[in-house]
Amino acid sequence: MLLSGHALAGAQSPQSYAENKQWRKLLHYPADAAKPGYITSESFYLSANGRRDPLAELRATIEAFYQEKDPANPGQQHGQCRFPARFKLITEHVDLSSFGKLPAVNCQDYQHWRQQADIHSLSVVFASGYMGNPASMYGHLFLKLNRGGSQKSDLLNTSLNYGAIVPEQENPVVYVLRGIFGGYDAGYSDQQFYRHHHNYGDVELRDMWEYKLNLSSDDVDLLAAHIWEVLGNKFDYYFIDENCAFHIAKLLELVLTEPLIANDSLWVIPSAVAKGLEQASYRGNPLLENITFIPSRESVLHDYYRQLTPEQKAIAGELINNEFDFANKNYRQLAVKEQKIIVETLFQYQNVIKQKQTDASVLKANTRKLMRERLKLPPGRAIAKGGNSEKKAPHLGMKPSKYSFGLADIDGSKQYLTSGFRMTYFDDLSSSVARNPFANLEMLDVEFITDDNNTRLLKLDLIDLDSLHTPGVPWRDENPYAWSVRAGYEALNYACLDCGIYFIEGDIGKSYRFGKNSLAYGMLGGKAFAGDRDDVTVSGKLGLLTSLGSKAKMKLELQQAARLNLSQSYRHRFYTEINYQFAPDWELRFLLERSASTLVGLKMNYYWGF
Structure with missing residues (x-):
């Protein structure tokens, strides 16, 4: 089957649409038209001058859409499959009547990725500052691509990260200098959210805040298609300005009429983007749907600890000091619910100290004792996450x-x-x-x-x-x-x-x-x-x-x-x-x-x- 190339109502000529702001955003052009596009990978721009010339890139893209698939090279992705966001916007806004009918192409890899990700909404996640890493002291931003349906596990959602491509065991001083002066390539990468949740919340013990966006399904679809386009492409990395916060913001601005951060920003930090999200509007309504605090394991432990009575704190301390000997007289005299509260809190304690203590054998032995004790107690949670009123979202x-x-x-x-x-x-x-x-x-x-x-x-x-x-x-x-x-x-x-x-x-x-x-x-x-x-x-x-x-x-x-x-x-x-x-x-x-x-x-x- 061939897709029609007839003129849609209000369709523009290629010459006119090439100056469209959304088309320029799709090509990752800076606001300053004299500067080249941010993406340095040659494969992203189909025209030889596509990094600077939006009309040349539009014409090259249309030409790629009309090419027949090469049977001699079945592994090569067709233009419609490589650039689904471009395909969506061009077929909606450009008069293609003079080009004839578009070939119908089965984009198996792209459709498989979309089905696996099952993207229904988007969130921006802010990971708090981490003093153990110079590049993370200001915090970090990434996207969470939310699945549809409340029954889906949040940890299995796909996430999109932007970061520098740094060699393993890089010297910290070299890392800072190269990061400041543009010595690294960078790019977007996708993986399941649980990996970020584990790394930031469980290992580095960093709190996170999720800023869920109130976007239409059509714009979610466009952003998802564009994410596919940028995966694997390289950028120049600059720690001060062209960093994770900058490129996450620029990605979202594809569907926004106003920038999240000023186009003339000389430096960009994650909290500035968080402020931009909170202040932004979208089609006459706030851009943000809600903000959710995602506590680190250490924050959960402090939350549990605050809920214990002085007696429960003292007994938990006795258990820790005596290698989790649950024959402890004071512990045995507690009601079953109080025993459950102490055991659940001690599980959180173990989760935190394993990131701070190197003696794994002792940790494992004590965790096994905790598990055996928990199995003796009735099922069900005894202590609730009470929240942490002292923790404030970064936009504040x-x-x-x-x-x-x-x-x-x-x-x-x-x-x-x-x-x-x-x-x-x-x-x-x-x-x-x-x-x-x-x-x-x-x-x-x-x-x-x-x-x-x-x-x-x-x-x-x-x-x-x-x-x-x-x-x-x-x-x-x-x-x-x-x-x-x-x-x-x-x-x-x-x-x-x-x-x-x-x-x-x-x-x-x-x-x-x-x-x-x-x-x-x-x-x-x-x-x-x-x-x-x-x-x-x-x-x-x-x-x-x-x-x-x-x-x-x-x-x-x-x-x-x-x-x-x-x-x-x-x-x-x-x-x-x-x-x-x-x-x-x-x-x-x-x-x-x-x-x-x-x-x-x-x-x-x-x-x-x-």
């Missing part, structure tokens, strides 16, 4: 980029204007919504200081990272190390603003959390610097980070540094900063820093995003 967090301006006084005798810019993401005095409250993750933080005569660069932090506190696992007497890393350029001190140094510094230590919003810490570290002064120093610091109500935070820090051989001490440094968030995107900060000189500052921060 503050915007990532910052402008600042303010006033500064040095030694009570000289006044300055200050101004600054930070690319991303948050510091440890920022709002704690949708992030770790005791962490700092900043890239490209620049500050200038200006007097009547000139403007000087006060600092340029390329990176400023710290993780002062990570919640421990219940019943384990552990306190993970606090650490920090910072590198860049800064004035040597406030007494000599023209004396600059390039530096790298790091600290490691311990912290103690007291109350819900307060943390004390002590750290030892070192700093190497070169410029107007060259030196290597060691230092110790004590600090306090606490909340002052719902909108204010304070940080106090005392540091003493000395030369590496301890032959000379530097002046001690006292630092305090108070932050008050008076509007969703605005902060007022007071700063006092005393060392060789004393600086008092007041500045305003404005947060924004693309």
